[in-house]
Amino acid sequence: MKGIQVKELHQVAVRFSGDSGDGMQLAGTIFSMISAEVGNGISTLQDYPADIRAPQGSLSGVSGYQVKIGEDEVLTPGDLCDVLVAMNAAALKTQIQHAAPSATIIIDSNNFKEEDLRKAEFQTNDYLGELGIDGDRVVACPITSMVKACLRDTELDNKAVLKCRNMFALGIVCWLFNRSQSLVESYLRKKFKAKPDVAENNIRVLHAGYDYGYNTHASVPATYRIESIHKRPGRYMDITGNKAIAYGLMAAAERAGLRLFLGSYPITPATDILNELAKHKAMGVVTMQCEDELAACCTAIGASFAGALGVTSTSGPGICLKSEAMNLAVMDEQPLVIVDVMRGGPSTGLPTKTEQTDLLQVLFGRNGESPMPVIAPTSPTDCFQAAFDACKMAVEYMTPVVVLSDAYIANGSGAWRLKSLNDLPTITPPMATAALRDTFSPYKRNEKTLARYWATPGMSGxxxxxxxxxxxxxTGVISNNPENHDRMTRLRAGKVAGIDVPDVPVFGDKDDAELLIVGFGGTFGHLYTAMEALRSKGEKVALAHFKFINPLPQNAARVLLGYPKVVVAEQNLGQFAAYLRMKIDGFAPRQYNEVTGQPLKVSKLTKAFSNIIHQ
Known part of the structure; x- marks a missing residue:
């Protein structure tokens, strides 16, 4: 490109922000998708309000989408972005805290009029001065007026025209990072297949945004390119954690030779699992949107009783309501997968924000001795394997299993390499066979796994x-015998305790670390990045990150008791640390706890861990 440099970058973070109706989530999703398709590593963060639609231009109504792209694997969306797109004054005011001091800021200058500044609670018209922003790094583009000019020969009304502004902003960002417009065009034509005029109008605006950057150089000294390295051969896609869970469930049902059934009640941030599975009726998937959470769990139990793979999905408030039915599945010893996408609580809490505060609830929140395996995926892409593993465990051990996700990884996304079903392990249901007919009872067990044999309605004998x-x-008949109850309680507990799970992995300076960082679930990327930052400064640090929570891996005690200092970092007030202390004699860790509703910040983690090392 004449007159402007093209610089190579290792990684960069971009944040799109605007009103909830400005399409920032879509613009960010498309940019993530095209980056994943060319082989870049990606990590994303969706940050949107709980309001269905806050007043236009208000501070409470700002929606953000941050994506970090890199030449290799990317583990976090970044503490701060390098490019901030702000579609109005409120977006700039609320989102500037997420921008690096040197970040390029792209604004729609049409939405910084006096009324816009008043809604955003600026005190003067000098909004850049109030925020301490150097004007040299601001690209002030009249996006709204340019989109109107671009579409003036169409029959679109003003509302429909304004909906296209996100594509203009995306066009500028595509130019800035040398992204192909053809991938965006393909996506838009597929998304709006039933409305080709909508697709073509959005494509026209996309080109206008790209051309604006190309022709004016958009006040930036260079454009950027991020190549892909260490890319394994195969097909890649940008996948969210919720979609990955849906795919993992379908893959598991196929490998088990079972029909997949999901009973669910819509709840943020888990609803996308129901929405995704509902698209796949042609693959034999059955979905049922139920009247409440308890009914949803009961329909899944009924499906399992009938010989299907029963699944239910929810968030923390729904787990409270499902607990009675979850307990029934423990007592029945039915295969059932419960997906809990954790959000801010208690009660309604922070519906669109992330936390790890359901851990003790899924472990102990039922009456009686009610053991249940718990698997916590570590990233959006790991959600596929976690869901698959949960199904395999549920079926082969005839037990309910919890997949403990969270809002950050459920709505976040990563570059996922598509798998072949043939590369996945088989799942073998312990079906009752003709050889057992004469001696069958509902609690006759496999001697190795302690799983009862699965006989479904209609099986003669x-x-x-x-x-x-x-x-x-x-015999399987109702019993109030004390000794029998004690034995059955111990059998159910022993079955779960005896499930074979992989060892907890240890990263970094595993042999001589001065500090062991411990985490679980969706915090992996942030904790790993903080560990590597400390190691780059010469510190001896290791990370043990748990995916399998119950039962704990067999090497857990040896790992946790093997280092001079240990800190458990989690997004609650110490639930995992308390659980580990209960399970492992002599374990006395330090704690790092946050419940802000936002993902952990690597910069804060690094500082806190460094202080522990040097205490």
Missing amino acids: FEHVIGGLEKDCS
Whole structure:
């Protein structure tokens, strides 16, 4: 490109922000998708308000989408962005805190009039001065008026025209990072297949934004290119954690030879799992939107009783309501997968924000001795494997299993390499066979796994009854015998405790670390990045990150007791640390706790861990 440099970057973070109706989530999603398709590593963060639609131009109504792209694997969306797109004054005021001091800021200058500044609670017309922003790094583009000019020969009304502004902003960003417009065009034509005029109008605006950057150089000294390195051969896609869970469930059902059933009640931030699975009826997937959370869980239990793979999805408030049915599945010893996408609580709390505060609830929040395996995926792409592993565990051990996700990884996305079903392990349901007909009872068990054999309605000679009342371990009839109840309680607990799970991995200076960082679930990327930042400064640090929570890996005690200093970092007030202290004698960790509703910040983690090392 004549007159402007093209610089190579290793990684960069871009944040799109505007009113909830400005399409910032879509613009960010498309930019993430095209980056993943060319082989870049990506990590994303969706940050949007709980309001369905706050007043236009208000501070409370700003929606943001941050994506970090890199030449190799990217583990976090970044503490601060390098490019900030702000579609109005409120977006700039609320989002500048997420921008690096040297960040390029792209604004729609049409939305910084006196009324816009008043809504955003600026005190003067000098909004840049109030925020301490150097005007040299601001690209002030009249996006709204340019989009109107671009579409003036169409029959679109003003509302429809304004909906296209996000594509103009995306066009500028595509120019800035040398992204192909053809991938965006393909996406838009597919998304608006039923409305080709909408697709073409958005494409026209996309080109206008790209051309604006190209022709004016948009007041920036250079454009940027991020190549892909260490890319494994294969097809890549940008996938959210919720979609990855849906795919993992479908893959597991296929490998188990079972039909997949999801009973669910819509709840933020888990609803996308229901929405995604509802698209796949052609693959034999059955979905049911139920009247409440308890009914949703009960329909999944019924599906499992009938011989399907029963699944239910929810968030923390829904787990409270499902707990009675989850307990029934423990007592019945039915295969059931419960997906809990954690959000800010308690009660309604922060519906669109992230936390790790449901851990003790899913471990202990039921009456009686009610053991249940818990798997916590570590990233959006890991959600596929976590869902698959949960299904395999549920089916082969005849037990309910919790997948403990969170809003950050559920709505966030990563570059995922598509898998072949043949590369996934088989799942073998412990089905009752003809050889067992003469000796069958509903609680006759596999000696190795302690799983009861699975007989479904319609199997001649295997008629039986199961339910919430305690049953005799031999005959399967209702029993109030004290010794039998003690034995059945220990059998159910022993079955879960005996599940074989992989060792907890240790990263970094595993042999001589002065500090061991411990985490679980969706904080992996931030903790790993903080560990590497400390190691780059010469510190001896390791990270043990848990995906399998119950049962704990067999090497857990050896790892956790093997370092001079240990800190457990989590997004709650110490639930995982308390659980580990309960399980491992002599474990006395330090704690790092946050419940802000936002992902952890690497800069804060690095400072806190450094202080612990040097205490």
